[in-house]
Amino acid sequence: MPYSALTKSTAIIITLLVIIGILAGIAWWGWSRTPGPATTTTAPPTTTTTTTAPPQAELVIYHWWTAGGEREAINAVFQVFKQNYPNIQIVENPVAGGAGSVMKSVIIGLLAAGTPPDTFQVHAGAELKEYVDAGYLAPIDDIWSELGLDKVIPSTLQAMCKFNGHYYAVPINVHRSNVLWYNPKIFNELGIIDKFGDPRSWSIDTLLEVARYIKQQRPDIAPIALASRNKWPVTHLFEVLLANAGGPETYVKFFTGKFNYNDPNDPVAQTVKKVLTVMATMAKEGLFNSNHPELTWDQAAALVAEGKAAMYIHGDWVAGYYIANNYKYGEDWAAAPFPKNIFILLSDSFELPENAPHPEAAKDWLMVVGSKEAQEKFNLIKGSIPARTDVSPEYPDPYRPETAEDFQKSTLIPSAVHGGIAKEAFMTDLHNILTSMLTAVSVGTPVDSAVNTALTQILQSVETSGLVSFWEGYTIDHFITKR
Structure with missing residues (x-):
């Protein structure tokens, strides 16, 4: 056989053998990569848990x-x-x-x-x-x-x-709004209770008399503390004096508009005028602290505890203020319902x-x-x-034990200043009218003139503020627990 023919055949055979070997190798590699069922080892799955706290x-x-x-x-x-x-x-x-x-x-x-x-x-x-x-x-x-x-x-x-x-x-x-807070040292020094009796039974005329007496004996202090910066404490004083002067029925009739507000001579209107006159007289005679336009209710309360004022007519949250500021009952402050037989709630x-x-x-x-x-x-x-x-x-x-007892025994009426009985629009007018009256008197307006102006404005507000219709269908007995 010629040499060239052998070489060509041999080359072909060798090539075929190489290809077969490669394919066999690939097949073996693939088989070796396939896991057998008898030798399978399965790793546990990896789980990532995200815990989200519920929104607070x-x-x-x-x-x-x-x-x-x-x-x-x-x-x-x-x-x-x-x-x-x-x-x-x-x-x-x-x-x-x-x-x-x-x-x-x-x-x-x-x-x-x-x-x-x-x-x-x-x-x-x-x-x-x-x-x-x-x-x-x-x-x-x-x-x-x-x-x-x-x-x-x-x-x-x-x-x-x-x-x-x-x-x-x-x-x-x-809360009780009708409380008279006083400085025991000043009262004892001047013999106030011995001379004028227990404050629990004072009338507003007696209150004015006491204030004048203190002014005469101790001109260095304010007989009555007042705060008019936020206006409502002035109306608070008015509310307490009105209940004292007119009693529960007059008080309720006024703050619900259930009286003849078109007649300034109506008995309710006349009682209101008396209270206005007492307040204006106190301002005219300097019976309030002169800086009352600058003070808030708690600052006025502090005047009594610090001996800078003798009395303060305000609600019983004053007790909380005194306790929080470490003022001592019986030394720095004392209190009396004013009057005791009425509980303004x-x-x-x-x-x-x-x-x-x-x-x-x-x-x-x-x-x-x-x-x-x-x-x-x-x-x-x-x-x-x-x-x-x-x-x-x-x-x-x-x-407060006395207050708790009076809550069960005294005649109850709601506080107008503190949202209990009167419409907000009327109370806003009243805040402004009363504060303006005191300001007018302090700058020289005669008491009678300032009072008449204030009374006219108040009676007008009864009609225009919607006070009368607000409690339509309610009788005054709804607001009074008589005892």
Whole structure:
């Protein structure tokens, strides 16, 4: 066989053998990569778990407790709430301004804009009714039922929380607005009680006589402390003097517009004129502290405890202020209901707005507000007494046991200044009228002229503010618990 032919055949055979070897190698590699069922080892799957904490619930709340005593009191309730509902964050919005004078406009703006908080502080009575009438609040009958409040809250206060057959607020306390605070050292030095008797039975004529006597004996101090910076304390003084001078029925008739306001000689109008005359006379004769336009209610209270004023007519939250600032009862301050047989009632409360962002948290808050624990802790600090009659704290002062007893025995009427009975528009007018009257007298306007102007403006406001129609269908007996 020629050499060239052999070489060619050999090359072909060799090439074929190489190709077969390659294919066999590939087949073996692929077989070796396929796991057999008898020798399979399966590693456990790796799982990555991401734990996302649920969003923390919130309670958006507005209140006006910022002064000494009241700040500590609401903090005590917050603490009770946190212990019971640790997963709810309190978003607190305190708005300074006594009696809610500033916060009310803030709340109205939020409600009108459709962005309500979960709850807010409100006075039971007329103030609460205005929000109910506007459709801003949801009924909370279930809260009252679960807490059994109808069995432990007096009927007068129940009526201040209930409208159109439904409850709309849970009261946390009861305050008395008609209290005369005085400095015991000054009273003892001048023999005030020996000379004029127990302040619990003083008339407004006796009060004026006492103030003049103090001015004569101690011209270096103010006989009566006053704060007119926020105006409402002036109206507070008027409210107490009116109840003293006219009694419960005249008081209620005036603040509900249930008298002949077109006749200045009407008996109710004449009693109002007498009170205006006493207040204007006090301003004219320098019986108030001269810096009253600069002071807030708590600063006026401090004047008595510090011996710079002899007396102060204001609500019993003053006791909370004195206790918080370590003033001593019997040395720096003492108190007497003025008068004792009348209890001018006001109550701070909380409610549930319609479309509240966190309604369940709001209901939890209301359950705490109405509880025995919260009411005891709050009122011990605040200077008030519990709204629940089945809570009896051991008070650190002798004043409040007397108040608690009078709450059960004295004639009850709602406070107008603190939202209990009068329409807000009328009260705003009254704040301005009374403050302007005192200012006019202090710059030389004769008392009679200033009083007549104020009386005319007040009677006009009764008609124009909507006061008369606000309580249409209600009798004065609705507002008075006679005892």
